[in-house]
Amino acid sequence: METKLTVNGAQKVVDADPRTPLLWVLRDHLDLTGTKYGCGIGQCGACTVILDGNAVRSCQVLLSRAAGKRITTIEGLSSDRSHPVQQAWLMEQVPQCGYCQSGQIMAAAVLLSSNRDPSDSEIDDAMSGNICRCGTYHRIRRAVHRAAELARKEARKS
Amino acid sequence: MRRTKALNIVIDVALILIGSVVLFAIMPKVGSSATRGSSPAGNDAASLRAFSVVTSVLTSPRCLNCHVAGDSPLQGDAGTIHNMNVKRGPDGRGTPAMHCANCHQDENSIQLHAPPGRPDWRMPPASMRMGWQGLSVGEICRSLKDPAKNGGRTTAQLIEHVRDDRIVNWGWDPGPGRSLPPVSHEEFVGQVTEWVQTGAVCPEESQVTGSRR
Numbered sequence: 001m002e003t004k005l006t007v008n009g010a011q012k013v014v015d016a017d018p019r020t021p022l023l024w025v026l027r028d029h030l031d032l033t034g035t036k037y038g039c040g041i042g043q044c045g046a047c048t049v050i051l052d053g054n055a056v057r058s059c060q061v062l063l064s065r066a067a068g069k070r071i072t073t074i075e076g077l078s079s080d081r082s083h084p085v086q087q088a089w090l091m092e093q094v095p096q097c098g099y100c101q102s103g104q105i106m107a108a109a110v111l112l113s114s115n116r117d118p119s120d121s122e123i124d125d126a127m128s129g130n131i132c133r134c135g136t137y138h139r140i141r142r143a144v145h146r147a148a149e150l151a152r153k154e155a156r157k158s
Numbered sequence: 159m160r161r162t163k164a165l166n167i168v169i170d171v172a173l174i175l176i177g178s179v180v181l182f183a184i185m186p187k188v189g190s191s192a193t194r195g196s197s198p199a200g201n202d203a204a205s206l207r208a209f210s211v212v213t214s215v216l217t218s219p220r221c222l223n224c225h226v227a228g229d230s231p232l233q234g235d236a237g238t239i240h241n242m243n244v245k246r247g248p249d250g251r252g253t254p255a256m257h258c259a260n261c262h263q264d265e266n267s268i269q270l271h272a273p274p275g276r277p278d279w280r281m282p283p284a285s286m287r288m289g290w291q292g293l294s295v296g297e298i299c300r301s302l303k304d305p306a307k308n309g310g311r312t313t314a315q316l317i318e319h320v321r322d323d324r325i326v327n328w329g330w331d332p333g334p335g336r337s338l339p340p341v342s343h344e345e346f347v348g349q350v351t352e353w354v355q356t357g358a359v360c361p362e363e364s365q366v367t368g369s370r371r
Contacts, residue, residue, distance in 0.1 A: 041272035042261040043241065055255040060263055060273060110255040126255035128243035 003067045007032070008076025014063065022066050023047045023058035026073060034074035034102050038131075045130030048103035049073050055110040055129075074102035077109060084154065085109045088147035096134035104130045108144050116155075117148050205359035208352035213295050215346045218339040220329035224281035227289040231281050235337050250283040266333030274333040276324045282309075299360035313354040321347045
């Protein structure tokens with residue numbers, strides 16, 4: 001069955017069972033492998049993508065829920081790694097092994113879209129669903145603060 | 159022989175009299191141990207009986223895990239604090255980047271340990287917590303009748319709520335690995351109806367339900 005999606009701003013038509021998890025559609029049908037498979041049961045956050053503004057776990061979202069919605073993956077956050085969260089991640093050298101980081105970045109981007117200056121506890125609340133086995137949490141928190149600062153600077157310029 | 163028979167009759171009559179006096183003394187106490195509505199006293203016992211069944215459902219993990227006192231929902235049959243530092247949020251649907259529906263879908267996951275689901279998965283909002291955790295049975299009962307604590311519902315609307323609400327109904331279809339409430343949904347709705355129709359009487363005893371986590 002064909003399903004229409006908007007992925008990273010582009011219209012896509014996917015021929016798959018409507019009960020296919022979105023993660024499989026992104027990775028296997030659309031070749032967007034930046035989104036990672038972690039646990040497969042919505043417990044780790046590695047597969048986080050943005051669905052109509054929400055940081056959903058794509059291993060749990062069925063294709064039928066995503067139909068007609070706007071989906072952003074790590075590949076579409078910016079065309080040139082210029083999103084404030086991506087810049088901050090580089091500046092703070094956040095990743096260690098890197099496997100969880102696309103999910104972390106997408107969750108951070110959603111947090112900053114609704115909170116321009118989050119406190120430590122607000123960052124912790126927003127990011128607690130994304131597990132990092134390397135334990136880079138202190139750098140993640142620092143990078144979210146830095147990304148917020150970069151985003152505020154950009155907003156002042158424009 | 160004749161003397162013994164007469165003595166027995168006297169003893170029987172005395173026992174009947176004593177029994178009647180004791181019964182008469184006990185009966186009013188049933189009513190006075192409960193908060194009555196406008197129901198006739200004869201309905202109080204039926205109402206209390208119905209509410210004891212209702213309570214057994216309300217305090218089961220399927221209900222109590224989200225009807226908590228604090229801001230963290232519980233999970234599983236053990237009622238442990240929800241993983242991932244999940245918080246209630248102002249509208250009961252979570253916090254930024256951690257909305258309930260980010261993981262909880264419109265239906266249960268078929269996988270063990272994966273999130274259960276119904277449309278608009280949520281817990282009570284911060285402005286109407288409906289937290290029963292740590293309350294006595296009587297306190298739960300009175301909070302159910304109080305529109306300031308029950309979402310502005312009349313007792314008749316409570317019946318509709320427990321009968322029709324999608325998340326209430328989810329309690330009897332919770333997905334793999336989760337226990338069911340102790341009675342069927344039909345029985346639960348029937349007992350809520352019975353409780354309301356017999357005056358929605360509340361017990362006053364102080365038995366505490368659940369833990370005060």
